[in-house]
Amino acid sequence: MRRRVLDWYAVHARPLPWRDPETTAWGVFVSEVMSQQTPVGRVEPVWREWLARWPTAGDLAAESPGEVVRAWGRLGYPRRALRLREAAVAMVEHHDGEVPQDEDALRSLPGVGAYTAAAVAAFAHGRRTVVVDTNVRRVLARTLQGRAQAAPALTAAESRLAAEVVPQDPETSAVWNVAVMELGALVCRARSPECEACPVRDLCAWVAAGRPADDGPPRRGQAWHGTDRQVRGAIVQTLRESPDAIARAGLEHAVCTRLRLDPARHAAQVDRCVGSLVEDGLVEPVDGDRLRLPA
DNA sequence: CAATCGTGGAA
DNA sequence: TTTCCAAGATT
Structure with a gap:
């Protein structure tokens, strides 16, 4: 399973700018916050503008909140822009202007939850963490549990399962984390999974079970008009x-x-x-x- | 724990 | 046209 996913990622990974080895930890941090609930394709152009305009945490920390919200554009959830700036201020005040490496220190920053802390520690600093996002949850639910989708909210059992499959070696673990996410984003998609192209289809519990529909409670859609x-x-x-x-x-x-x-x-x-x-x-x-x- | 918080593209 | 949902965090 691990080898297959890692090999698949080596071939199919998208060339996202924040995956460039030259990208700073600050660049990775910005990309993770922007990507919270926003498709990465929409993030990329804005991320480029931000990194050109505010190359370091100190640069953003010195900017006015209004300008930051304006530059956030239409990424959605503009409170994230405020918190990103506040996180930059915290980095200047408490971390010498740098992105913390410790997962707990990251977690204490405004707008940084369990996912973002683990992701930044792994992708910016090469730490061994357990990254659990919506993609990882879906991939594990299908391949290991034979379910069409993960539970509505993250469960303790899910976290335990995710932790078990992360490779011990820090370097490999970081690639594994991003590789599973990428597999979920490109192949093991929520709506139209492309099982024919999946590197682990022959050992996927969901495929083996005949790809049964989700048996959980129906998800209530987000109301929008007039809200x-x-x-x-x-x-x-x-x-x-x-x-x-x-x-x-x-x-x-x-x-x-x-x-x-x-x-x-x-x-x-x-x-x-x-x-x-x-x-x-x-x-x-x-x-x-x-x-x-x-x- | 469940509700709230934007936006736009694809099915 | 409507529905779904995307690298979640906070209260």
Whole structure:
């Protein structure tokens, strides 16, 4: 199993820029945060802009939150941009401006959870960690458990299983971690798995079982139309595109127009979302009734 | 533990 | 057209 996956990766790995040996730990760190819940294909162009503009943690730490959110563009979940900047500040203040190597130190940074800490320790520093992302969970669920998809949330049994299959040698373990992720992203995909092209199809428990459909509870889809998330997104997008602060009434109008919502019916919702964005530090009130990205 | 938090492309 | 979901983190 391990040899097959490692050999497959050696041939089929995508040439992502942050996999270049020349890429710094900071570059890897940025790529991991940007890739949280965002397809890597969408991350790549923004990552290039960021690394050219802010080549080190110190460079980003010195930037204003608003500029960082603006440069985040449409990657989604803009709070990640704020936390990435806060993580850079923490690196400057507590880690001599460098990306920590220790998994626990990484985990303590803003916006860094179990996955990102393990990934950065492995891919930026060559540490032996157990990287468990959505790809790894799906690959292990299929190959070892014979299930179509992993459980809705990460279970202790899953973590144990993932830890067992990571090679002992640190160098090999890092390649293994990224290789399983890549296999899940390119071949063992969630929707249309390409088992014919899979290096471990002949020892995959799911294939052996005839690729049974998922037997778990149906996943409730994320509601979108008319939600606060949609409204928040439109607010931040509008402010991102405006070099100047915008009056509250003008912002409400712009957001409702953008989303084709009745202003009379949704003014309160827009207002409430502005409030939550201010609390999150994504929006800043100025001059009494005007709003902008935080300076 | 479950809800919340953006966005856009593919099925 | 609607649905699914992608290198998760936080509360």
